[in-house]
Amino acid sequence: MANYYDIQDILMQDETVSTVFLHKANGAGFLDPSSEDNNVARGSVVDLPLWLAQDLVQRQILHIKLPSCFNARHEQCRPNLPLILENVLRVRKEVQADPACVDLHSKCPFYYEMGCKLVELSVDPTLGPFLLTTLQGRYKDLLCKALTATLSGNLKFLPHLTEEETRLFEAGRDSVKAFKKWRLQGPRIEKAAILGRKRNRDATPIWS
Amino acid sequence: MEKMQGENEDGQISSADENYNGALIHHQSILRNKRCLLAYMYHRANRLQRLRWQLGAVLPEDVKELLHPSEKEFVKSYSEALSSYMTKLDIDLAVDITPPKDPYIQVRVLNNIGEVLLGDQSTSLVRNSIHFVKRSEAETLISQGLLEEFTG
Numbered sequence: 001m002a003n004y005y006d007i008q009d010i011l012m013q014d015e016t017v018s019t020v021f022l023h024k025a026n027g028a029g030f031l032d033p034s035s036e037d038n039n040v041a042r043g044s045v046v047d048l049p050l051w052l053a054q055d056l057v058q059r060q061i062l063h064i065k066l067p068s069c070f071n072a073r074h075e076q077c078r079p080n081l082p083l084i085l086e087n088v089l090r091v092r093k094e095v096q097a098d099p100a101c102v103d104l105h106s107k108c109p110f111y112y113e114m115g116c117k118l119v120e121l122s123v124d125p126t127l128g129p130f131l132l133t134t135l136q137g138r139y140k141d142l143l144c145k146a147l148t149a150t151l152s153g154n155l156k157f158l159p160h161l162t163e164e165e166t167r168l169f170e171a172g173r174d175s176v177k178a179f180k181k182w183r184l185q186g187p188r189i190e191k192a193a194i195l196g197r198k199r200n201r202d203a204t205p206i207w208s
Numbered sequence: 209m210e211k212m213q214g215e216n217e218d219g220q221i222s223s224a225d226e227n228y229n230g231a232l233i234h235h236q237s238i239l240r241n242k243r244c245l246l247a248y249m250y251h252r253a254n255r256l257q258r259l260r261w262q263l264g265a266v267l268p269e270d271v272k273e274l275l276h277p278s279e280k281e282f283v284k285s286y287s288e289a290l291s292s293y294m295t296k297l298d299i300d301l302a303v304d305i306t307p308p309k310d311p312y313i314q315v316r317v318l319n320n321i322g323e324v325l326l327g328d329q330s331t332s333l334v335r336n337s338i339h340f341v342k343r344s345e346a347e348t349l350i351s352q353g354l355l356e357e358f359t360g
Contacts, residue, residue: 004243005250027230039226052236061229 012110013051018065069107099137103160111162146172303347315355
């Protein structure tokens with residue numbers, strides 16, 4: 001339960017996964033846009049957020065299909081549709097070719113955390129090592145850029161980073177800023193940050 | 209094989225189980241809402257605690273008007289608990305967050321405050337005047353934005 005209050009975890013669990021219902025569920029028809037009555041029929045394919053899908057999978061009410069951004073080379077991939085298989089294999093090939101250039105943010109902003117959750121839930125055993133190698137490939141480049149970034153440069157690849165990588169990047173940049181400030185012996189006690197912000201509502205300043 | 213297993217269980221599943229699944233989905237949604245709300249309140253309370261350490265016992269007005277009455281209660285009791293603890297130990301824990309180099313510091317006054325008790329003497333702080341004060345007292349006033357460190 002250490003993640004209960006963690007905002008990143010809450011946001012991450014809002015991502016949707018495609019699931020197949022193994023049993024019927026009454027009264028939950030709002031989840032499935034194609035159901036006429038208020039029921040979800042067996043075998044229907046529904047997109048559910050991860051927080052809901054996770055619990056239902058553990059009670060074996062449904063099956064999670066690995067999202068295509070993780071390249072589901074999985075039994076659920078139907079072999080008589082080779083085009084889908086090709087698209088899905090492309091992600092892993094892209095990552096194996098050059099991990100530093102792949103735009104992971106557009107595929108899934110919480111790529112690694114989501115992958116970790118899915119490793120526990122789904123059948124694909126190669127997902128864990130794949131995530132590790134992806135992060136390894138991107139980490140060195142990320143660290144170099146974070147520690148040498150100036151204010152203006154290095155903005156092109158920032159939208160390609162996932163949320164976790166962005167946090168690492170900002171931590172690196174802040175530590176370099178703090179080091180430079182210490183080096184130049186800047187002011188050590190400062191005005192509290194909250195006072196500097198101007199509120200839209202009040203016209204009168206706080207301290208006049 | 210999966211399909212066969214499903215059909216097998218299907219024979220044993222009564223309609224009650226179908227309703228159970230639907231109820232489960234609703235229950236999970238309720239739990240999710242609860243989690244989001246609790247996390248929001250938790251992070252708000254955390255920010256208030258941090259403000260207490262940065263600004264001292266008095267909150268700025270525009271923050272106060274955004275607080276729920278129970279949050280105001282929280283701030284009051286947290287502040288009381290902190291101050292009783294600090295008086296028992298007889299040190300002010302909220303100053304000297306960064307290790308000081310000097311016990312005294314030169315400050316410039318940004319706004320007119322009037323008479324303030326600094327150390328043993330009360331000094332009148334006029335705008336743009338420079339004073340040489342003890343660091344612990346200056347720290348609370350600097351973080352409230354009333355003084356500024358003078359690096360002449």
